[in-house]
Amino acid sequence: MMKIKQVLTLRHALILFCLTMLVLIAFKGMDMKRKMAWIDEAERYYRQNNLIQAEEWYQKAAKNQSIRYKESLIQERLNELSPITEMKTALSRLDERVETAGSRQDFNGFLQAYGEFQDARNKFMHAEARFAAVYPKISAGYGISDDITRYFQQFKSLFYGQLEQQLNQGNGDEAGAKWNLQAIPDAFYGGADEKTKQLGAKFKDFDERLMSRLAGTGKFAQLLDFSQSLMDQYEGRKHKAPWVKSKTEELARTILKKDIEGDQPANYALHAKTYESYAKSAGIKSGLLKDIDRQIRKWLASAQRKIKSNDYEGAIALYEALSAYQDTSEEVKKAKLAWTAHDPVRLLQLIGQTASYSHVSGGGSRFGGSAYAIGSDEANAIYFAVMNADESVQAASTTEFPGDVAIRSVSIEESLSTKSAPVILVEGESASRKALYAAYEVHDRRMTPLFFFEADGYTVQPDRSLLVTNPAGASEDGGGAATQNAIYVRQGDSYQFSGFQKDYADIDGADLLAHPNEKVRFACYIVYGGEGDALAQVGTTYMKLHGDYMFNEGASITVVGKFSRFEDVVPGGDPLAQPINVPVLDVERVE
DSSP: OOOHHHHHHHHHHHHHHHHHHHHHHHHHHHHHHHHHHHHHHHHHHHHTTOHHHHHHHHHHHHHOOSSOOSHHHHHHHHHHTHHHHHHHHHHHHHHHHHHHHHHTTOHHHHHHHHHHHHHHHHHHHTSOHHHHTTHHHHHHHHTHHHHHHHHHHHHHHHHHHHHHHHHHTTOOOOHHHHHHHHHSOGGGGTSHHHHHHHHHHHHHHHHHHHHHHHHHTTOHHHHHHHHHHHHHHHHHTTOOOHHHHHHHHHHHHHHHHHHHHTTOHHHHHHHHHHHHHHHHHHTOOOTHHHHHHHHHHHHHHHHHHHHHTTOHHHHHHHHHHHTTTSOOHHHHHHHHHHHHHTOTHHHHHTTOSOSOOEEEEEEEEETTEEEEEEEEOTTOOEEEEEEOTTSOEEEEEEOOSOTTSOEEEEEEOTTTOOSSOOEEEEEEOOSSSSEEEEEEEEETTEEEEEEEEEESEEEEOTTSOEEEESOTTOOTTSOSOOOSEEEEEEETTEEEEEEEOOSSEEOOGGGGGGOBTOEEEEEEEEEEOEEEEEEEEETTEEEEEEEEEEEOTTOEEEEEEEEEEEEEEOGGGOTTSOOEEEEEEEEEEEO
């Protein structure tokens, strides 16, 4: 027998179920009533020929599945109004794509969406008349045309800014921004003519400023390459850009004029040839080419006059300078033959000391005279002679060069000579080194020994000291087989050994961390010593020394080496002590 409580609980459940069903039935009834009202509303709009609203209400009714009511009518109407549904679907999708591409500054994606929008517009505007008539209203509802206009204006501003930025950075790769601007349809510039006007002015300003910058920094070849590239790009896009040719010619003319004014025929010839090649490649007829030909012929005539005045060096130098523009090898050959005819040995023979000279050379209009000559005789005496303007000859000689050493050459040491005091360099055979070098400085009628050493070579440094490679008889350890570069400096009238070129930098050991992977030298104190490794200190800075040396604890030493890593070390080797991380110097030498 059921208890009273159980009976009451079951009754409540049934009551609740009934109430729920009543609510559901009420809602379903409302949905059914709503669907019938929507169909009536759709039919009303349909009869009024308001197709946009009719399609919307038919769609709402079709989605209401609370009751099957006039389903065939709904489907018939939706099939009939499907062009409107297609318009809404297409424009909704395109509006989203336009917004996404525009906000992300995806220009290519935006152009693609715009192209599809134009295709859709053409399609829908050529649909059945009653549907084509409603397309503008649907399109306006999405605001897609306004969005496209707004984003195209934003893209224009973006690309103009990119051009200016590229110009400020000196970057000539402007094609992206430039041709993106050209890709924006004419309508968004106010028509084809206005677009041509705006972009023409902008491109002209950009191109000319960039070309001027290239010219101003001396990048002549890059200027012409850029000009050629611009013309090819504009031609490929059928865009007229007359300013490229005219500006290039203007800048080239300015540069060539500066070469003439600075008496730089070599630079002029190179620039002229580069411009000529550019004009030929671009198919340009330029009046500048005639000016170039006229100037080259002027310089060739000047070289001929130099030969007639016995300035063979000047004539040859001019011919060689012009060789970048045209082949002057024949002219150089003729000038050298004429110079040989004007043999400098004649100057030496005028001295009257000997009838046989070797290693003879000379030139004109130098060292205070119209010509000079140098050479040696059979006894290894060295001679220098200069012809004065009145054809008198001044001469100097020395017999200090060893008579038993075979002379290889006698020449002017250009790096040490001055306009009034030539330095004669004599190179002889050496049994222990590549050569024996002796130099003599000429003052009036005297030759003063400047240096004398056997070595594998030497160079004159900017401070006019000598960097001598592997000099015989000079080494750090007193031996005679040094392989280091030695420094010789002038002291009075001669050069003296000053020391060896250091391959390291002297530093304060406390600054070791500022010189990673550099060979350095510094003094330090050995805190904990040992064979191969030690802990050293400079001030409050610690470092580990590592190398094939015995490091004595408590000693102060100078080390040479490189630092490239860190290691943890325990001071004194005490395992209980706190390790410290220190730089490690790989020691190459201990002093």
